[in-house]
Structure formats: structure tokens, C-alpha cells
Amino acid sequence: xxxxxxxxxxxxxxxxxxxxxxxxxxxxxxxxxxxxxxxxxxxxxxxxxxxxxxxxxxxxxxxxxxxxxxxxxxxxxxxxxxxxxxxxxxxxxxxxxxxxxxxxxxxxxxxxxxxxxxxxxxxxxxxxxxxxxxxxxxxxxxxxxxxxxxxxxxxxxxxxxxxxxxxxxxxxxxxxxxxxxxxxxxxxxxxxxxxxxxxxxxxxxxxxxxxxxxxxxxxxxxxxxxxxxxxxxxxxxxxxxxx
Amino acid sequence: xxxxxxxxxxxxxxxxxxxxxxxxxxxxxxxxxxxxxxxxxxxxxxxxxxxxxxxxxxxxxxxxxxxxxxxxxxxxxxxxxxxxxxxxxxxxxxxxxxxxxxxxxxxxxxxxxxxxxxxxxxxxxxx
Numbered sequence: 001x002x003x004x005x006x007x008x009x010x011x012x013x014x015x016x017x018x019x020x021x022x023x024x025x026x027x028x029x030x031x032x033x034x035x036x037x038x039x040x041x042x043x044x045x046x047x048x049x050x051x052x053x054x055x056x057x058x059x060x061x062x063x064x065x066x067x068x069x070x071x072x073x074x075x076x077x078x079x080x081x082x083x084x085x086x087x088x089x090x091x092x093x094x095x096x097x098x099x100x101x102x103x104x105x106x107x108x109x110x111x112x113x114x115x116x117x118x119x120x121x122x123x124x125x126x127x128x129x130x131x132x133x134x135x136x137x138x139x140x141x142x143x144x145x146x147x148x149x150x151x152x153x154x155x156x157x158x159x160x161x162x163x164x165x166x167x168x169x170x171x172x173x174x175x176x177x178x179x180x181x182x183x184x185x186x187x188x189x190x191x192x193x194x195x196x197x198x199x200x201x202x203x204x205x206x207x208x209x210x211x212x213x214x215x216x217x218x219x220x221x222x223x224x225x226x227x228x229x230x231x232x233x234x235x236x237x238x239x240x241x242x243x
Numbered sequence: 244x245x246x247x248x249x250x251x252x253x254x255x256x257x258x259x260x261x262x263x264x265x266x267x268x269x270x271x272x273x274x275x276x277x278x279x280x281x282x283x284x285x286x287x288x289x290x291x292x293x294x295x296x297x298x299x300x301x302x303x304x305x306x307x308x309x310x311x312x313x314x315x316x317x318x319x320x321x322x323x324x325x326x327x328x329x330x331x332x333x334x335x336x337x338x339x340x341x342x343x344x345x346x347x348x349x350x351x352x353x354x355x356x357x358x359x360x361x362x363x364x365x366x367x368x369x370x
Contacts, residue, residue, distance in 0.1 A: 053301075053308045054283045078283075079306035101370050104256070104277035106307040148306045162307035165298065 007224065007235040008040035008091075011216055017048035017073035020089075024172055025076050025163075027093035032166035037094035039227055039235070041220045047085030047180060049187050050075045052141075052161065059139040064187045077161035077172060079148075082141040083184045086206070087174035088219050090117070095168050109162060110148045112231070113171050117150060117158060120226025121175075124212045124219065128152050140184040140191065142204045148173075155205035175223075176206040177214040217241065244367065245272040247338055251354055252363035253314040255296070258338065259357060266315050266354070269342040270302070270333060273367045278304040281333040286322040287344055293319060295353050300343055302333065313346060315353040321345035 008027070015023060020042060027038045048071040049060065055074075059081060065072055070083070092113055102108035114130050121128045129152075131145035138144075141159045145151060150158035160173030185196040208214050213222075221239055228234060246252075251259040256274035260267040275281065283303040293299045293313035300311035322344045326332060332341040348354075358366065 052303075052306070054285065054303055076308065077306065078303040078308045104274070104370070106277065106279050106305050106309075109307075110305070146305055160306070163309075164307060165310040 002233065003036055004236040005227070005233045006036050006038040007237045007239065008038055009237075009239050010040060010042035011220060011239070013043060013045050015042070017044065017050070017071035020044065020048070021050070021073055021075060024091040024093075024170055027091060028163060028165070028168055028170035031093040031095055032168040036236070037098060037233070038092070039224070040091040041223065041239070042089050042091070043087070043216055044084035044089065046071060047083060048073055049184070050082050050084060052079040052081070053077060053163070055080055055139065059188050059190060061187055061189050068182050068187060070187055075161060075172075077163045077170065079159070079161040080141040080144070081139050081184055081188055082159055082174055083180065083187065084174060086178040086180045087176050088216050089172060089174050090223060091170065091172035093168060093170045096164070097167075099169070106162065106164075107147050109164075109169055109171065110160065113160070114150060116227040116230040117175075117223065118226070119230040120223035121150070121157075123222040123225055124207065126152060126157070126207065126210055126212050128157055131156060138191065138196075139188050140196070140200060142176075142184065143196070143200050145203075152205050152210060156203055157205055157207070175219065176204060177216065177219065178206050178208040244276070244364075245338070246360040246364045248360045250338070250360065251314070251357035252360065253312065253357055254366065255312045255314075257312060257314045259314050259354070261354060264348050264351060265320060266317070266346045266348050267342050268314060268344055268346060269337055270311060271363070272337050275334045275337045275341070278302060278307070278309060280304055281330045284326040284330045284333065284343065286324075286326065287319045289319050289322055291319045293317065293346065295356070302330070311343065314357055315346055315348050316350060317346040317348040319344055320347040
């Protein structure tokens, strides 16, 4: 039997946005140094806008972020801006050897984790699939789709990104549980709020809108089972049940 | 997959073209294919000192950030500024206009640790 994976339950909160990203990077560095692979599950409070590793700072409307009480943080991974707060975020850190012969392939790594996420979402009655490349170019992650992402029908439910170094990979991503009262178009520059908001809403879907459960621990539990089944791994601890 | 005979290769999928004491570096055809469409390249600073196998550059493709390592140690003598506007050159011409940086080598004997085309092809094909 293969080594277990670590399960890091940070659903209880308590970390600010910078600490969330530091925790994900720490997982990657631990795995690169020989620690067991890990799945971390967490939420964001207060809301936060995460920017891709190389996304220009100018994309952010700092005044609007302050107005909405949104923390701004830079992800160690690629991609574009993502507003957290009504999502469940996962982070996976594993050695590239866990990916198998295609370990150098970015797409193969996405596909491996996608299989686990799709299996978990299926437990919630959600029929998700790997996204097709397309959508609007611009600063908003959820306005576009790539092979890294998951869709239901043609609408994006989950956006993911990676950092690969020292023989290990970190992949994290956000699954939309619901929507906040504002969205990326309110806190980013270069988006025409009216038009962009309509387009963003049409391009995305939440578990709530799909009629699926949205209780974070219930969704997290389904994801854990998805990883167990799809990747044939076992975890060294269990999630606390919904309190 | 293309493995030019005249180059040396690292296990991290960088190529090196040696000209005197200068080593021109890029990523291999295999690496660019594995990364997918490159959308951003973070190059080292000219004048920076790098050690062999130390991270000295990053590339982003399909929302994935990957480290690029210095195959040999030395000082960064030149970087391919054109990649700022045209990162896709890494995909289109990995051994040509997609070169990344030039290292003025501090210890050319480090080249001995790199592979020739035959050994590198074997490494890739065994994966």
C-alpha cells in the first residue's frame, strides 16, 4: 500500500490572505523536501483578491478593494485574478513522481487532479468536466477557460493554477459555492462593470445555482472522497464533521 | 522531438550552446511541449551571479509557473529581451529565437555534468 497523504483542514479559518498563500507554498516546499503529499482545504475571510504570479499590480482597483474590505494577495501560481470569499479552495502538493510518466506535462498534472475533483463533485450530483480553452482575455480568471479548469455545461465552476519546482507541484484552485454581493469586475481596473459583470455571470456557475450542497464541510468531504477514489490514496486524518 | 547534436543538456530540460566561455541557455523542445503555450517569461538580471542548478528564471504556461535552472554557474551576461513581447518563441523556436539567457561561466568544467544529445534523448524516451 502506498504512503498516505496528509489532509490539512483549514476550513475553520484564522489565516489572512498572505498566510493562506504562505501555507500553500509551505506544503510544496515540504513535499519537495520529502514530506508526504498533501491536500489542504480552506476558505477565505475576509474576502480576498488573489492575483496571478506575473499579473500586473495595475489591474487592481485598490480603492474599491478597501471599500469592499477585500485583501489583495499575489499567488505563487499563474493565471489571472480570482475573488475569494464564496468559494472553497483546495491545494494539492505532490511529488512529480506521483503524476507518473507524463509528470513533466502541465496538462497531465491538471488532468490528474481534475479527475479527483470531478469524482468529488459527482458525489454532490454535479456533472463537471475539464474545460475547453476559450473565453474573454483580460484580468479576470473566471472570465476565461483553460484545460486547468472545470466546467458544468459551458460554465466555469472551478479555476486552478500551478507552481512547479524542485521536483514537486503545487496546484490550487477555487470551487464556486455561491456568489458574493460584488465580483471581480468591482475590484479590478480595465473592466467595464456593466458589460463585464454580465459576461462573467454568464460564463460561470456556482454549486448553489446548480442546486448542489454548498455547506463547506460537506463539499470538502466529497472532494476528499473524490481524491481517495480517483487517485487511490488514503489520508492520514479525517475532516471534522459539520458542526 | 528535436535534439540538436551540437548542444549539451541538463536533466531539468535546459539546453546549453557553448561559445568559448559563454553558455547560451534555453529550454528543450521536450520542455516546451510539456509546458504548453508559454505566456510569460521572467528572465534573470544581467550581471546576476548564478550557481549551477540554481533557479534563475520562471516561465508561465496554462496558469502554471515553472522554474528554469542555470545548467552551469557564472554571471548572466545577456538575456533575450525579445521574449518580453514574444514569449511564444519558446514554443516556436526553442533552440533558436527562443533562447533565454547567456551565462559567462565561472567553471566550464561544470559542462562535463551535462548530457550529450544521445544521453538526453534516452532520458526523455525512458520517461
